[in-house]
Amino acid sequence: MRSAFLFPGQGSQYEGMLHDLPDDPVVKEILEESTEILNTTIESLHSKKALSTTKAVQQCLLIASVGTYKAFEKNGLIPNFVAGHSVGAFGAATASGVISFAEALRLVTLRGELMEKTCDDGYGMAVVLGLDEYRISEIVNKLFLENEPVYVSNRNAPTQVTLSGSLKGLQKVIDYVKTNGAKSAQLLNVSTPSHCPLFNGVSEELLGELNKLELKRPKIPISSNITSRLLMQADAVKEDLAKSICHPVRWHDAVNLLFESGTQIFIEMPPGDVLTKLAQQAFPEAQTMSISKSSIEDCFYVMTN
Amino acid sequence: MVLKNTGETTKSWTTRVEAKNERLESVKGLVDGVVIPTNRIVEVLEKLIKTGDRVVLEGNNQKQASFLSHSLVQIDPEKVHDLHMIMSSISRPEHLDVFEYGIARKIDFSYAGPQSLRIAQMIEDGKIELGDLHTYIELYGRLFIDLIPNVALVAADKADIHGNLYTGPNTEETPTLVEAAAFRDGIVIAQVNEIVDELPRVDIPSSWVDFIVVADKPYELEPLFTRDPRHITDIQILQAMMIIRGIYEKHGVKSLNHGIGFNTAAVELLLPTYAESLGLKGKICTNWVLNPHPTLIPAIESGWVDSVYCFGGELGMEKYVEARRDIFFTGKDGSLRSNRTLAQLAGQYAVDLFIGSTLQMDGLGNSSTVTRGRVAGYGGAPNMGHNPGGRRHSTDAWFDLKTSDDPLARGQKLVVQVAETFQEANKPVFVESLDAISVKDQAKLAVAPVMIYGEDVTHIVTEEGIAYLYKSDSISERREMIASIAGITPIGMEHNPKATERLREKGMIALPEDLGIRRSDAKRSLLAAKNIDELVQWSGGLYNPPAKFRSW
Numbered sequence: 001m002r003s004a005f006l007f008p009g010q011g012s013q014y015e016g017m018l019h020d021l022p023d024d025p026v027v028k029e030i031l032e033e034s035t036e037i038l039n040t041t042i043e044s045l046h047s048k049k050a051l052s053t054t055k056a057v058q059q060c061l062l063i064a065s066v067g068t069y070k071a072f073e074k075n076g077l078i079p080n081f082v083a084g085h086s087v088g089a090f091g092a093a094t095a096s097g098v099i100s101f102a103e104a105l106r107l108v109t110l111r112g113e114l115m116e117k118t119c120d121d122g123y124g125m126a127v128v129l130g131l132d133e134y135r136i137s138e139i140v141n142k143l144f145l146e147n148e149p150v151y152v153s154n155r156n157a158p159t160q161v162t163l164s165g166s167l168k169g170l171q172k173v174i175d176y177v178k179t180n181g182a183k184s185a186q187l188l189n190v191s192t193p194s195h196c197p198l199f200n201g202v203s204e205e206l207l208g209e210l211n212k213l214e215l216k217r218p219k220i221p222i223s224s225n226i227t228s229r230l231l232m233q234a235d236a237v238k239e240d241l242a243k244s245i246c247h248p249v250r251w252h253d254a255v256n257l258l259f260e261s262g263t264q265i266f267i268e269m270p271p272g273d274v275l276t277k278l279a280q281q282a283f284p285e286a287q288t289m290s291i292s293k294s295s296i297e298d299c300f301y302v303m304t305n
Numbered sequence: 306m307v308l309k310n311t312g313e314t315t316k317s318w319t320t321r322v323e324a325k326n327e328r329l330e331s332v333k334g335l336v337d338g339v340v341i342p343t344n345r346i347v348e349v350l351e352k353l354i355k356t357g358d359r360v361v362l363e364g365n366n367q368k369q370a371s372f373l374s375h376s377l378v379q380i381d382p383e384k385v386h387d388l389h390m391i392m393s394s395i396s397r398p399e400h401l402d403v404f405e406y407g408i409a410r411k412i413d414f415s416y417a418g419p420q421s422l423r424i425a426q427m428i429e430d431g432k433i434e435l436g437d438l439h440t441y442i443e444l445y446g447r448l449f450i451d452l453i454p455n456v457a458l459v460a461a462d463k464a465d466i467h468g469n470l471y472t473g474p475n476t477e478e479t480p481t482l483v484e485a486a487a488f489r490d491g492i493v494i495a496q497v498n499e500i501v502d503e504l505p506r507v508d509i510p511s512s513w514v515d516f517i518v519v520a521d522k523p524y525e526l527e528p529l530f531t532r533d534p535r536h537i538t539d540i541q542i543l544q545a546m547m548i549i550r551g552i553y554e555k556h557g558v559k560s561l562n563h564g565i566g567f568n569t570a571a572v573e574l575l576l577p578t579y580a581e582s583l584g585l586k587g588k589i590c591t592n593w594v595l596n597p598h599p600t601l602i603p604a605i606e607s608g609w610v611d612s613v614y615c616f617g618g619e620l621g622m623e624k625y626v627e628a629r630r631d632i633f634f635t636g637k638d639g640s641l642r643s644n645r646t647l648a649q650l651a652g653q654y655a656v657d658l659f660i661g662s663t664l665q666m667d668g669l670g671n672s673s674t675v676t677r678g679r680v681a682g683y684g685g686a687p688n689m690g691h692n693p694g695g696r697r698h699s700t701d702a703w704f705d706l707k708t709s710d711d712p713l714a715r716g717q718k719l720v721v722q723v724a725e726t727f728q729e730a731n732k733p734v735f736v737e738s739l740d741a742i743s744v745k746d747q748a749k750l751a752v753a754p755v756m757i758y759g760e761d762v763t764h765i766v767t768e769e770g771i772a773y774l775y776k777s778d779s780i781s782e783r784r785e786m787i788a789s790i791a792g793i794t795p796i797g798m799e800h801n802p803k804a805t806e807r808l809r810e811k812g813m814i815a816l817p818e819d820l821g822i823r824r825s826d827a828k829r830s831l832l833a834a835k836n837i838d839e840l841v842q843w844s845g846g847l848y849n850p851p852a853k854f855r856s857w
Contacts, residue, residue, distance in 0.1 A: 002398075130731060134677060159729075181731035229426060253422060253678070260423040262398030 003265040003303060004223075004258045005072070006279070007065045007084030007091035009249075010190065012272030013057045015048045021067055021270060022296040026074050030067035030101065034059070037105055054192055055112030058087045062108050065091040065269035066101055068291055077303040079267070081230070081258050083223035085275060086154070086194065086249055087111065089241055096218040098237045103213055110209060111245065114202040115192045123193040125153065126163045126170045130183030133161050139180070143172055151196035154249040157278055159183075164193035199246040207242035228253035230261070251275075252282060259283045267291070267299050321490035328353050328492060329515065339468040339511070340500070341518040346376045349516075351384050353492050358455040359389045360409075361448065361482050364396055365416075365645065367527055367617040368475045370460035372496045372520030374399045377458070382407040389413070389436070391452050393444055393478060393645075394684075395420045397525075404433045413452055414682060415439045421679035428680060428748045438754060441685045442649045445478065448485035457486035457493045460524040463504055464497040468511035471504040474597075474618030474626065474641035475526065480509055481646040487513040496520040505638035528620040528851045530596040532570040535836045540768045543817065543827035544723055545571035548660070549580050550820040551771045552721060552764055553589040556702040560592040562652045562689050566662035568723050568766075570600040574832040577607035594652045597622040597633065597641065599850065602843045603833035605632055614651055615643040616685070621854075625847035645685075652689040657702035658719035659689040663756065664728060666735055668784045668796045670759030670774055672722050673741040680748045683756065691761040692718040706763060706775050717775060721764040722757060726792030733794035734767075735787065759783070765790065770816040777813065786813050 019042075021027045035041060038059065045063070050056040065088065072078070073095075084092035087108055094104045128136055137152050140163065144150065148169035154162040163170055167187070174185040193199070215234035222231040225244040231237050255266070255278070266288045268276045273290035280288045289299055317323070331352045335341070341349050354360060362377065363370040378399045388409035392400060395417040403409040404427060413436035417424045427433040439447070448454060459479045461470040472479055479495075486493050494516045495509075545568055552558065553572075563569040576590060591611040595601065597619045604610055613633050618626075618641055626633045626641045636642050652659065663672035675681060696703075696718065703716035724734045745753040763775035765787060772786040784796075789805040791797030808814045817824055834840045837854045 132732060135732070228422075229430070256422050257426070260398065260401075260420050 002080040004081040007088035009086030026070040058108040153195035164196040373458040416684040470509040560656040564661040576604040616648040660721040735791035735794035735796035
């Protein structure tokens with residue numbers, strides 16, 4: 001039976017989250033390594049105030065997911081596939097051995113900083129439920145204005161799609177889809193219009209940094225954010241890590257590909273269970289678990305058997 | 306004068322059998338008579354299969370030669386590569402893994418529902434060379450013309466030591482696949498669950514089989530045709546009532562095929578209740594080509610059904626079928642004998658009606674079940690969902706669809722498409738242009754994957770009413786008929802109430818009230834069984850549902 005580990009992206013973070021990680025020496029090592037590299041304390045990473053910045057959120061997500069992954073790795077419990085949503089892709093690439101944890105931490109720090117300074121207050125994201133991506137794309141194209149740009153971004157589920165762009169433009173689309181078939185549509189509590197062309201510049205700078213590193217060939221195939229293909233080569237992972245920020249995350253397809261490739265067990269690294277719920281809904285036949293909701297011992301047990 | 310070849314120029318006419326014998330010779334030391342030891346299967350496959358071979362791998366939508374497919378992916382691609390796979394259904398990860406690993410290169414298939422994203426990607430990325438998409442019958446036909454296999458890898462329940470095979474209820478397409486290889490000096494390898502001294506019956510004789518191998522675990526089987534009545538909605542019951550009155554009763558449909566939709570499951574469950582109250586017993590739905598649907602149990606028990614011929618078996622229905630051998634086709638041992646090839650042919654030529662659900666339909670009645678970015682293929686629906694031009698016998702229902710008095714006029718197969726006007730997520734079913742067109746471009750197909758062509762559709766049923774498309778040859782009139790039952794979809798918005806009235810008066814469309822059906826009567830209480838447990842009760846405990854359908 002094949003298994004896949006899923007690494008969550010922004011939205012799953014919560015205050016004090018790094019205290020909830022599995023009690024394991026390798027987790028502690030990762031926490032120590034992090035505070036050393038970042039020259040800070042755990043408290044100042046996952047405090048409420050810190051988590052209002054994109055940078056700290058991305059750091060915390062990486063630390064929590066990779067730290068927990070290491071506990072599996074130590075026990076020889078290696079999944080057949082990994083995938084990470086948005087910034088989660090850096091955790092997946094770390095698990096797969098393409099980049100080291102230290103490299104990943106520096107990259108997501110840079111990514112967070114670049115994202116914060118790229119757009120001013122007038123930008124954000126929204127989520128629409130109940131319409132498929134093709135219908136939403138038609139609507140967004142119809143309503144598109146150069147000075148209030150809106151883009152269709154992440155395909156989280158067949159009828160759960162996010163939009164990124166200017167707040168004014170987003171509100172117009174929200175108002176329109178609410179009376180045109182959407183079950184719901186609302187702004188998300190994020191200030192960065194991720195996964196759309198507004199972040200082309202961020203992507204280029206990230207690529208520059210990635211080019212300085214010597215990436216290793218993936219030890220575990222990674223399901224890609226942009227193309228929803230399995231990545232088996234270092235260069236392909238590099239491209240996905242760099243470009244994902246300015247392209248839609250095709251999450252549903254990425255996980256669907258894992259399911260069709262024989263994955264029967266999906267385990268989500270902490271924090272949260274957002275990806276677990278999406279997988280459960282899309283593939284009820286598969287077994288889905290999150291470290292946050294099940295104990296890590298239960299996940300060990302499932303992986304062993 | 307007779308021209309004779311002289312000795313020198315005589316060409317060999319036995320190269321195929323010689324090549325086969327050479328292959329058989331190469332595994333002499335590895336096999337024990339016709340038995341391949343389970344742990345040597347990969348080694349043996351590497352010798353019996355040659356680079357570039359056409360390989361049939363049994364994987365249909367029910368039975369899977371899962372041990373052989375697992376073994377095939379373990380072949381060393383340095384030794385064997387560029388295989389041309391021929392599969393009626395691509396349903397397991399390893400079916401496409403053989404392409405990822407460089408063992409196979411080209412594919413011809415019929416259905417790929419469970420691998421529809423992956424195969425679409427692989428076609429797009431050039432990782433797989435697509436021969437073509439087929440219906441079942443087409444693909445089976447080509448096995449004897451231009452896709453003749455070098456090797457057939459199939460699955461059976463049991464074998465004896467000579468290689469005779471017993472397939473049990475799931476004979477399905479195994480005899481067809483074996484025939485194409487065995488009688489053209491191809492190699493036939495069957496995985497079996499066990500070898501026994503005496504078989505309950507012989508489904509495939511040993512002289513058609515080269516090797517058997519005992520699988521490490523029994524072949525996989527999917528309970529595809531089990532529909533839990535709990536999920537049938539009032540709208541589906543309304544549609545079922547309209548189908549019974551407005552189509553089956555109206556035309557006197559006696560022989561038919563049902564797909565796996567919940568709306569046709571509802572029809573099956575309304576026969577002993579609603580249809581009985583209309584006095585239709587014995588007048589409709591007597592002879593079926595159908596898998597052993599659990600939802601047909603109440604109709605069988607109530608004496609509605611004369612005969613059922615099956616494409617394949619259905620998990621849990623084995624004992625019930627054995628105990629009702631007046632109804633089903635069974636062997637001397639008592640268990641079901643199915644045959645997908647013959648059932649498809651019967652469904653094409655010998656029944657009055659085919660009925661199926663669709664996800665999308667355009668204004669001309671062309672319908673498709675594709676989703677963008679996915680390549681799912683066809684399966685058997687298009688075989689049965691058209692009017693076969695070669696049909697010559699007449700039945701009441703077929704003859705009733707004759708629309709002219711021309712001395713050469715003939716009847717027509719009833720091809721019914723059922724749809725609710727909107728799918729989930731507010732997606733209109735009736736649309737200007739089919740997604741099949743974008744799939745065609747993405748997957749570089751020669752033709753758009755249309756499941757049933759509008760010209761073949763005789764009736765469309767929605768929750769709004771029935772359109773009797775066969776009554777008109779005029780494209781604009783057919784479009785009007787479709788629009789008038791298409792609700793508030795883009796196509797439905799074209800309808801004009803006056804035209805609808807005119808069409809009703811002419812009998813071109815019928816609303817529930819025109820058929821004497823009150824919408825408020827369409828309730829789940831009409832179902833002869835409302836859940837799986839009640840089906841078990843109807844069967845007197847003979848139906849043994851798979852675990853995932855047990856709610857108690």
